[in-house]
Amino acid sequence: MSSYDVVIVGGGPSGAAAAYDLANAGFSVVILDKKNFPRFKPCAGGLTTKALHRLRYSIAPIIRNTTQTMVVGYGTGRQNTLTTQAPICALTVRTELDQFCLEKTLQQGATFEKISGIKSIHQSTDRVTLITKNDQSFECKYLLGADGAHSQVRKLTQEFSPDRTAVALEGIIPFERLNKIPEFTFDFGVVKKGYGWLFPKHDHLNIGLYTRRPDEASLGKSELKLYAQARLGIDNIDHVCGFPIGTGGEFYRPKAERVFLVGDAAGMSEALLGEGIHNAIKSGQAAASAIISTKTSNRSALESFKNDCKPVMEDAHNCRKIARVFYKTLPLAFPALSRYPIGPMAMNGFAAGLTLTECKRHMTRFNISPTVTEPLSLTEYKQISA
Numbered sequence: 001m002s003s004y005d006v007v008i009v010g011g012g013p014s015g016a017a018a019a020y021d022l023a024n025a026g027f028s029v030v031i032l033d034k035k036n037f038p039r040f041k042p043c044a045g046g047l048t049t050k051a052l053h054r055l056r057y058s059i060a061p062i063i064r065n066t067t068q069t070m071v072v073g074y075g076t077g078r079q080n081t082l083t084t085q086a087p088i089c090a091l092t093v094r095t096e097l098d099q100f101c102l103e104k105t106l107q108q109g110a111t112f113e114k115i116s117g118i119k120s121i122h123q124s125t126d127r128v129t130l131i132t133k134n135d136q137s138f139e140c141k142y143l144l145g146a147d148g149a150h151s152q153v154r155k156l157t158q159e160f161s162p163d164r165t166a167v168a169l170e171g172i173i174p175f176e177r178l179n180k181i182p183e184f185t186f187d188f189g190v191v192k193k194g195y196g197w198l199f200p201k202h203d204h205l206n207i208g209l210y211t212r213r214p215d216e217a218s219l220g221k222s223e224l225k226l227y228a229q230a231r232l233g234i235d236n237i238d239h240v241c242g243f244p245i246g247t248g249g250e251f252y253r254p255k256a257e258r259v260f261l262v263g264d265a266a267g268m269s270e271a272l273l274g275e276g277i278h279n280a281i282k283s284g285q286a287a288a289s290a291i292i293s294t295k296t297s298n299r300s301a302l303e304s305f306k307n308d309c310k311p312v313m314e315d316a317h318n319c320r321k322i323a324r325v326f327y328k329t330l331p332l333a334f335p336a337l338s339r340y341p342i343g344p345m346a347m348n349g350f351a352a353g354l355t356l357t358e359c360k361r362h363m364t365r366f367n368i369s370p371t372v373t374e375p376l377s378l379t380e381y382k383q384i385s386a
């Protein structure tokens with residue numbers, strides 16, 4: 001039996017972020033993943049400024065592109081272009097991002113082991129034991145379920161049952177296939193309760209569809225081809241792949257003293273755009289910080305975790321409320337979003353590294369350009385990426 005302070009199931013953004021902080025604080029940590037890295041994970045690889053801020057290190061070597069321009073469309077019809085004073089998104093290839101973050105984490109002293117899958121999890125007052133499908137045992141003081149939207153840790157511990165998950169589908173088009181390289185684009189309404197995206201990345205385009213209500217929307221290869229045909233005039237897309245996105249984290253009420261869910265396993269992605277990397281990192285760091293705090297505080301890790309997760313849950317809650325209204329009233333909401341003052345306020349807020357909740361606060365104060373008070377200039381942006 002192998003013994004650690006913390007066992008983390010899943011080496012994606014949430015697991016790596018938690019492992020990085022724990023290893024840095026001197027805890028013995030192992031990341032268990034059913035895949036060897038580098039591995040493929042369906043994802044458009046877009047990191048907002050707030051996600052870049054969250055990371056403990058620069059990911060400059062693997063950023064393929066950054067953008068200060070965002071095209072927002074209504075269906076495949078009219079489009080408006082919004083520009084921001086600083087970059088709004090850094091585009092990466094997800095396989096490269098996760099490999100890079102895992103390497104940084106292993107450099108801190110965490111270890112990695114490929115496992116066959118999880119058979120069972122046993123909790124006692126002071127330990128947790130995880131048994132893999134081929135009967136390896138891992139014993140730890142704390143176990144983190146960072147194993148994504150299909151979380152096995154969540155299912156085995158019954159810590160949380162999300163009533164609904166969002167879904168996204170993506171594919172790749174090499175630039176040489178295109179007559180014109182499109183801008184960074186979100187076309188709202190091409191899918192029911194969702195949008196289509198075009199993310200240009202150095203030598204290829206990542207194209208995809210997102211819906212927050214897969215029970216209402218039809219989302220498959222043929223819909224993606226139709227979208228590509230309408231926007232790009234071609235429908236030859238490589239590596240088309242879909243995956244659920246864990247949402248509903250605002251309803252997660254951690255109960256177990258020694259098992260915490262983070263990232264998509266805990267439904268931490270936001271439901272408006274399906275952005276998940278930021279909250280995955282933030283919730284992973286919250287779990288790490290709760291465990292680290294037990295060294296110096298009498299408060300239990302569970303109590304600290306509940307407290308530290310509140311901002312992520314509040315943002316998930318706000319995004320869900322806004323998503324519900326936004327997609328329901330799209331014909332009215334779209335013009336508001338894509339024009340002055342709401343569009344620029346939101347875009348400049350995101351470029352400044354604000355969450356949607358923080359953007360909303362700025363908007364209710366009618367602060368048109370939060371970048372004026374919280375600037376993230378190009379120079380500063382380059383420093384993050386330096």
Ligand SMILES: Cc1cc2nc3c(=O)[nH]c(=O)nc-3n(C[C@H](O)[C@H](O)[C@H](O)COP(=O)(O)OP(=O)(O)OC[C@H]3O[C@@H](n4cnc5c(N)ncnc54)[C@H](O)[C@@H]3O)c2cc1C
Pocket residue numbers: 009010011012013014015032033034035041042043044045046047115117118146147148149150151152153167168169170208241242243244245246262263264265269274275276277278280
């Ligand atoms: C098509 C698509 C596009 C997206 N685009 C973006 C985007 O541009 N920007 C953004 O912010 N978010 C995006 N998302 C959401 C984002 O991918 C997720 O929110 C994010 O990956 C969640 O990170 P995580 O660490 O919680 O889980 P994951 O990244 O899913 O990592 C889970 C890890 O656990 C491992 N695992 C799973 N089960 C087990 C098991 N039983 N045993 C051991 N290991 C296991 C997996 O192999 C994986 O390595 C997108 C999602 C999809 C589907």
